[in-house]
Each structure stands twice: as structure tokens, then as C-alpha cells.
Amino acid sequence: xxxxxxxxxxxxxxSAMALTGACTEDHPGxxxxxxxxxxxxxxxxxxxxxxxxxxAGAEGDVRVDEGMEDLDRGLDKTFEAKGDHPYSLDIACQAxxxxxxxxxxxxxxxxxxxxxxxxDREADRFSVPAGGRFTATIASAGEAGGAADGLVLWxxxxxxxxxxxxxxxxxxxxxx
Numbered sequence: 712x713x714x715x716x717x718x719x720x721x722x723x724x725x726s727a728m729a730l731t732g733a734c735t736e737d738h739p740g741x742x743x744x745x746x747x748x749x750x751x752x753x754x755x756x757x758x759x760x761x762x763x764x765x766x767a768g769a770e771g772d773v774r775v776d777e778g779m780e781d782l783d784r785g786l787d788k789t790f791e792a793k794g795d796h797p798y799s800l801d802i803a804c805q806a807x808x809x810x811x812x813x814x815x816x817x818x819x820x821x822x823x824x825x826x827x828x829x830x831d832r833e834a835d836r837f838s839v840p841a842g843g844r845f846t847a848t849i850a851s852a853g854e855a856g857g858a859a860d861g862l863v864l865w866x867x868x869x870x871x872x873x874x875x876x877x878x879x880x881x882x883x884x885x886x887x
Contacts, residue, residue, distance in 0.1 A: 753862075756805035759830075760864040763803035767834035772799065772868040782806065782861035785851030786814075789844055796869040797879060798839040800847060804829035806861030816882045818845035823882055829861060837881040838870075845882060 757779070764777075775798070780786045782804075792798045804812055806829040814825045816837060827835050827849075839845055849863060878885035 752807070753860075756807075756862060757864070760803040760805045760834075760862065763832055763834040764801050764864055764866050766832060767801045767803075767836045768866075768868070769799075769870070771871040775867045775869060777864070777866040779862055779864045780849075782810075782812065782849075782863065783852045786847060786849040786863055786865065788848075788865070789846045790839075790867055791844055792839055792841045794841050794869070796841055796872060798841060799868050799870050800837045800839055801834040801866045801868070802827050802837070802847075803831070803834035803864045804861065805864075806830065810861060812849050812863070815848045816845060817848070818843065818882045821883045823884055825881070827863075834864075834866075838877070838879050839882060840880050 760779075773796075776790065778788070790798075790800070800816070802814055804810070804827050810829040811826050812829065814827050814835075814837075816823050816825070816839070818839075825835065825837065847865065852861075
């Protein structure tokens, strides 16, 4: 009798384990966001972003400052736009999946928000007139609701006077 009870208990335990395993396969837990596999993919992304910045540049631009930030940390940078030449802020984003980030440009009481698509072959170019400090902000991935691999390269350049295309102030805007 003892053997049958032991056999029945073993059979019940194996059945329960099989059912529990099947349930976890049908309902996987939270997944981690897509990420780069190793250092080589990150270096390739930096090179693509640098090419995108170079593609956006124009003849006569004079580089003032440049840098890179991880999407996990975001971008929160204050720039000084001195002198009388207009400025251009170029932004290139790379991520392991399709992604857009929101860039906020602000000066004084004015601000504007722009969508920047990661992976574009040419950086997004924003016109900023000379005349004081302005900030460029992209929320960190944590503030935006999660973690994400990715990077943002930026470049601030002066432009020759009269050489701005389209709106000459992407902070205030040119809509009338």
C-alpha cells in the first residue's frame, strides 16, 4: 500500500510541475528592451551617428562644441551662443531598434519640442540665433518610462550670416 501512495504522490507532483511549466511558457515575464550585443555594435552606432552629423554639416560651419550622451542618461546641456553669427545645433540618435526621442530647446521664456528619429542618415539641424544661453534637453530613458540602449551625438556650430535655411530660430519658431 505504501508503494502505491508513493507512486500516486510522485505522479501528482510530476503532473503539477508539467502544468506549471506550461503556464509559464504561455505567459512569459517582462522582457528586457532590445539592446546592442557587445562593444562592436556600439562602436558601429557611434560611427553611423558621426556620419549623420557630417552629412548635416554645411560649408562655412565652424564647430564650437560637440559631445555624446547615452539615452539612459539623456541630454541636459546649456550652450552659450556668443557673437553675431547664427548657430546650428545638429542632433543624431542611434538605437538598436526604431525609436524617437523628444528634444526640447529653450531660451528665456521660449521653448520648442522636436521629434528626433534614431537611425536617420542625416542629423536633425536646428537653427539658433546668437544672443545668450540656451538649453537642449532629451529626457533620460528612465524619465521616459524605462531603460534603453542608445546614444545621442550633438554638435554646435556657427554658421555664416545669412546662410540659414528655413526658420532662423527653432526655439521661438517662425510661425506667424
